[in-house]
Amino acid sequence: MNDKFFTLPKTKQEAIINAGFHVFSQNSYKKSPMSEIADAAGISKSLLFHYFHNKRELYLFLWDRCMEITTKSLEENLSFVPEDLFEMMFKGLKIKADIMRQYPDLGAFVVKSYYEKDPDVCEDIQQLIAKYTNFNKIAFFTSLDSEQFIPGLDLQMMYQTMYWASEGYLWEKVQQGSLTADEMEADFIKIIDFWKKAYTKRGLT
Amino acid sequence: MNDKFFTLPKTKQEAIINAGFHVFSQNSYKKSPMSEIADAAGISKSLLFHYFHNKRELYLFLWDRCMEITTKSLEENLSFVPEDLFEMMFKGLKIKADIMRQYPDLGAFVVKSYYEKDPDVCEDIQQLIAKYTNFNKIAFFTSLDSEQFIPGLDLQMMYQTMYWASEGYLWEKVQQGSLTADEMEADFIKIIDFWKKAYTKRGLT
């Protein structure tokens, strides 16, 4: 790729990146036109080809940025890991919200590219994916077998359903196209509070 | 459309329908080629155009079938509505599983077409959607303010998170492409059992 891309003002760089995330997350690789990305970024197609020599290069670059963005965010925010599961969960979702604030379609892009079949990029992605063990699993680092939960509760199932619920929530909001990170954070405070009350000993009454 | 379609053996009819659901659920309306649908159905493009005069017609027909399939399934399975919320929830998910068994991509097709923006079909879909108040809301018909739940529990939040979790579960499985209805049913038994234990008075201990 052309290094001049990095001399661009950060806002323009991110406009292009987000445009890429958006288009590639909505369509398959093959059916994601460079022209559409350029339009979404507010530049001409020619200029986009000036920075990235071809579509493949842009796509792979975007994937690389994904990893960079998320790992960096994790490093910054998980310098210390909360003991409490709910704290942990909330922190994880907050990180996700923060990323989403800046890169609204990054999450969808990751998922889409994860299942991309196009032979032009498929192998490269699969190769890079190995490193990208995402932060959904961080909760496992936290101790689960604590005294705080109501006795007899299936803790693994508890975590599983909580995870599914947050995914379902996100999916609903994304589909509606109305996911602001602020709203998300506010909702998750309520949701996690509900779980805490329902699942821990001193939660209710 | 050409009525000869209905004289086809049911298996072939459903092959075409499922092919349509599949392609239209993976791509936007505009980027869903008829040729791809024909291939997936195992027939030639010409023959597909013989049964459906144009793409729009096929698309609208598929939407119509969606409504038909789901409403019919609801009528058959909800002749009586269980009082218990968890029974209700399980029954709803079982219905969804049954449909998915026969039409694996129906659900995804509905969602995709719900948010379809193409002016060729957008208005028609939006018009038809009004009637299609889906069965996710049926749980509301069941009495929630029962004595069975542990006191102080936010029942609306409980239902909401349960709903999100089932959506998240389904999404995960669909993305993995590994959604067998049997596995799904077995999982839901376990999941709902967990909720029942956690949320009702006589659940644990």
Place this chain on the structure above:
DNA sequence: TTTGCATTAACCGCTGCGGTTAATTATTAT
């Protein structure tokens, strides 16, 4: 063998794609 139907191959005009080239605009140096 012929009729009639199911099915497809081949085709058509056109759009939109990835990518290039030449021209235009904006910026800087002199």
Place this chain on the structure above:
DNA sequence: ATAATAATTAACCGCAGCGGTTAATGCAAA
């Protein structure tokens, strides 16, 4: 002011793939 240089785009190219049509096949019944 002007020349030189860089940023940006309009116009273009060859081609693939689209929706849809037409003419040709295969094939069973009469």
